Amino acid sequence: xxxxLFLKFTILLLAGTTFLSAKDTEKKGEGEKDLKSEIKExxxxxxxxxxxFGLYSFTDDKKGKKVYRxxxxxxxxxxxxxxxxxSTQLNHGKSVAQAGxxxxxxxxxxxxxxxxxxxxxxDDHHHPTNxxxxxxxITKSVATIIFTALLMxxxxxxxxxxxxxxxxxxxxxxxxxxxxxxxxxxxxxxxxIGEKHYKKYMSFLLTxxxxxxxLNLLGLTPLGINVTGNIAxxxxxxxxxxxxxxxxxxxxxxxxxxxxxxxxxxxxxxxPLYIILIPIEILGLIIKPFSLLIRLYANIQAGxxxxxxxxxxxxxxxxxxxSPLSFGLAFAISLIEILVALLQAYIFTMLSALYFGFASExxxxx
Amino acid sequence: MEKLISExxxxxxxxxxxxxxxxxxxxxxxAWKPILDAVNQRETSIKDAMSEAEKARDEMASxxxxxxxxxxxxxxxxxxxxxxxxxTGAEMVAQAKADAQAEADKIIAQAxxxxxxxxxxxxxxxKNQVAQISLEIAEKVIDTELDNKDxxxxxxxxxxxxxxx
Numbered sequence: 001x002x003x004x005l006f007l008k009f010t011i012l013l014l015a016g017t018t019f020l021s022a023k024d025t026e027k028k029g030e031g032e033k034d035l036k037s038e039i040k041e042x043x044x045x046x047x048x049x050x051x052x053f054g055l056y057s058f059t060d061d062k063k064g065k066k067v068y069r070x071x072x073x074x075x076x077x078x079x080x081x082x083x084x085x086x087s088t089q090l091n092h093g094k095s096v097a098q099a100g101x102x103x104x105x106x107x108x109x110x111x112x113x114x115x116x117x118x119x120x121x122x123d124d125h126h127h128p129t130n131x132x133x134x135x136x137x138i139t140k141s142v143a144t145i146i147f148t149a150l151l152m153x154x155x156x157x158x159x160x161x162x163x164x165x166x167x168x169x170x171x172x173x174x175x176x177x178x179x180x181x182x183x184x185x186x187x188x189x190x191x192x193i194g195e196k197h198y199k200k201y202m203s204f205l206l207t208x209x210x211x212x213x214x215l216n217l218l219g220l221t222p223l224g225i226n227v228t229g230n231i232a233x234x235x236x237x238x239x240x241x242x243x244x245x246x247x248x249x250x251x252x253x254x255x256x257x258x259x260x261x262x263x264x265x266x267x268x269x270x271x272p273l274y275i276i277l278i279p280i281e282i283l284g285l286i287i288k289p290f291s292l293l294i295r296l297y298a299n300i301q302a303g304x305x306x307x308x309x310x311x312x313x314x315x316x317x318x319x320x321x322x323s324p325l326s327f328g329l330a331f332a333i334s335l336i337e338i339l340v341a342l343l344q345a346y347i348f349t350m351l352s353a354l355y356f357g358f359a360s361e362x363x364x365x366x
Numbered sequence: 367m368e369k370l371i372s373e374x375x376x377x378x379x380x381x382x383x384x385x386x387x388x389x390x391x392x393x394x395x396x397a398w399k400p401i402l403d404a405v406n407q408r409e410t411s412i413k414d415a416m417s418e419a420e421k422a423r424d425e426m427a428s429x430x431x432x433x434x435x436x437x438x439x440x441x442x443x444x445x446x447x448x449x450x451x452x453x454t455g456a457e458m459v460a461q462a463k464a465d466a467q468a469e470a471d472k473i474i475a476q477a478x479x480x481x482x483x484x485x486x487x488x489x490x491x492x493k494n495q496v497a498q499i500s501l502e503i504a505e506k507v508i509d510t511e512l513d514n515k516d517x518x519x520x521x522x523x524x525x526x527x528x529x530x531x
């Protein structure tokens with residue numbers, strides 16, 4: 001029952017923000033002269049992680065000021081002690097937040113330690129030279145990750161429960177997810193890792209698939225979330241794949257890296273070859289997860305940029321031909337992005353399974 | 367690359383790692399393990415049911431075959447029994463006939479013997495009577511002889527004629 005309520009609430013929230021953000025884009029075109037640079041700024045801001053959960057913003061014509069609407073999130077800093085305050089204090093970089101005796105200011109999405117007036121000093125390249133405290137804030141991305149984790153936990157615990165209560169048959173929303181779980185088991189894990197070892201990787205593969213998929217899809221909602229298009233998130237996921245591959249690597253895996261030619265040659269013949277081969281193999285170890293992290297990051301990031309640019313085009317054209325055209329294009333790209341959301345989750349899971357397969361492979365030779 | 371590094375947020379990385387690892391562990395305990403166990407259990411139960419059905423079908427077929435065999439055997443048995451019965455019947459009839467014949471022969475023999483006995487008795491009787499008659503004739507002859515010789519002879523002849531056997 002709580003799962004159901006939670007899901008309903010989520011749907012309501014998403015539907016509500018669709019309406020809100022429609023209003024937001026309407027307001028965007030007003031007032032400003034340089035629309036193109038404003039749209040550019042908008043896209044850049046959207047791609048970045050923020051310290052509050054912004055829903056929409058507009059320029060108040062009477063006051064001539066930008067007004068932001070959204071949910072405040074906690075800012076957590078480690079600066080010789082834990083400092084916690086609300087993101088409303090930062091006020092989008094417009095005011096200086098005070099925590100204890102220290103003052104902090106938001107500048108281009110990052111928090112810097114400043115003095116009472118919020119002075120920021122710059123070096124020659126216009127980079128701030130102020131001290132940066134360790135930022136453990138619950139940012140928009142972190143909040144979304146927590147939300148997704150909660151959603152997944154309720155969803156799949158519900159599915160697990162429905163088996164117990166319903167005589168091994170999935171009930172409700174689980175019916176939709178059960179075939180996907182089985183697909184990951186039968187068509188991703190089993191063929192790539194092998195019948196013998198696939199079981200110990202299942203939890204990671206299932207979690208990573210649904211985690212990436214859900215976050216990708218959340219990125220397509222008008223909430224303007226860009227979690228999987230953030231390098232820190234994809235780095236974490238790829239790093240976990242790398243660590244699991246490394247620590248579950250069997251003898252054959254390491255032998256393949258440090259002695260790829262095996263007993264086909266005498267040791268003195270192999271020696272000069274290995275001076276080149278072993279660094280390449282070790283490089284390959286790192287390149288594999290690195291390609292994972294860049295692929296996911298770049299795909300999602302690019303999708304968001306294209307989609308937002310097309311939406312922005314509508315306001316640049318402001319004509320009866322151009323705007324509907326870019327609307328149609330944006331619509332088509334949205335549909336493609338829904339596919340990409342699934343595809344990227346699939347590719348990440350598939351390649352992770354493939355690497356795990358290499359690690360746990362056991363055979364005589366090639 | 368520089369942009370990527372400047373974009374990198376350690377806080378987000380920290381939270382992401384923490385939440386994700388916890389999520390994997392939690393889901394493993396509360397979701398994936400029960401789900402995969404349930405699915406496996408379901409699959410094995412389906413497999414078992416299938417093999418069970420297969421076995422039952424084989425069993426049915428073998429039972430059917432057995433039935434046919436038993437039926438065939440029963441039929442053959444009946445056939446031989448009937449044949450035997452028929453043979454026994456014929457034999458019995460033949461035996462009875464033979465017995466009857468023997469009995470009849472015996473009875474006939476007895477009857478013949480009885481007839482023989484009767485005949486012998488009758489002959490004896492006759493002999494006795496003949497002797498009697500002879501005696502009487504002799505008496506009468508003796509009586510008449512005394513009167514006439516011719517007459518006597520005539521009488522003897524006549525008597526003998528009467529007494530012809």
